Amino acid sequence: xxxxxxxxxxxxxxxxxxxxxxxxxxxxxxxxxxxxxxxxxxxxxxxxxxxxxxxxxxxxxxxxxxxxxxxxxxxxxxxxxxxxxxxxxxxxxxxxxxxxxxxxxxxxxxxx
Amino acid sequence: xxxxxxxxxxxxxxxxxxxxxxxxxxxxxxxxxxxxxxxxxxxxxxxxxxxxxxxxxxxxxxxxxxxxxxxxxxxxxxxxxxxxxxxxxxxxxxxxxxxxxxxxxxxxxxxxxxxx
Numbered sequence: 501x502x503x504x505x506x507x508x509x510x511x512x513x514x515x516x517x518x519x520x521x522x523x524x525x526x527x528x529x530x531x532x533x534x535x536x537x538x539x540x541x542x543x544x545x546x547x548x549x550x551x552x553x554x555x556x557x558x559x560x561x562x563x564x565x566x567x568x569x570x571x572x573x574x575x576x577x578x579x580x581x582x583x584x585x586x587x588x589x590x591x592x593x594x595x596x597x598x599x600x601x602x603x604x605x606x607x608x609x610x611x612x
Numbered sequence: 613x614x615x616x617x618x619x620x621x622x623x624x625x626x627x628x629x630x631x632x633x634x635x636x637x638x639x640x641x642x643x644x645x646x647x648x649x650x651x652x653x654x655x656x657x658x659x660x661x662x663x664x665x666x667x668x669x670x671x672x673x674x675x676x677x678x679x680x681x682x683x684x685x686x687x688x689x690x691x692x693x694x695x696x697x698x699x700x701x702x703x704x705x706x707x708x709x710x711x712x713x714x715x716x717x718x719x720x721x722x723x724x725x726x727x728x
Contacts, residue, residue: 599668
């Protein structure tokens with residue numbers, strides 16, 4: 501079946517620190533992989549995506565590479581800001597059944 | 613072009629009452645997904661609907677919960693005889709009917725249900 505396992509939080513970092521949030525997946529077929537971000541009191545917004553092996557998604561300084569050999573899609577940012585404080589969700593979209601699967605979310609707090 | 617609209621933003625119910633959550637998808641979108649978010653549990657899939665048809669309800673509790681997406685009007689998630697454990701944020705997402713695997717879902721801002 502399809503599932504996403506995400507690094508548990510919460511994560512607290514100082515401003516300008518390096519961020520990694522781990523995500524691994526199990527999937528049948530050829531999924532696309534996504535990172536969504538949820539700011540306080542809001543719905544989920546797409547942060548970045550990758551649609552095939554070795555693709556790198558990037559946006560707002562965040563990056564993630566689709567690694568088929570390790571079934572991973574880890575989120576990274578070289579220098580976090582206070583405004584990056586949010587909950588981050590890893591997700592996969594299966595090419596069978598038109599379904600989306602989400603990880604449990606990782607809460608990030610960046611302190612000045 | 614308005615995004616996915618959910619209402620109400622906050623809903624308070626007493627145990628035993630009914631809760632009705634509404635979701636209007638983006639214009640041109642005929643597919644709707646409902647998710648429930650509980651603290652420490654992340655985002656759990658509940659049901660996937662297209663107009664007048666339930667495609668996948670494998671995440672929906674068998675009792676008290678129902679969902680519909682009529683030909684006209686918003687999608688409705690209905691919870692009968694609510695209990696305290698139903699307190700959560702409920703999110704709706706929509707997509708066009710021909711969404712490709714590599715295309716995203718569009719999310720609403722959610723309804724926070726509190727059961728007293």
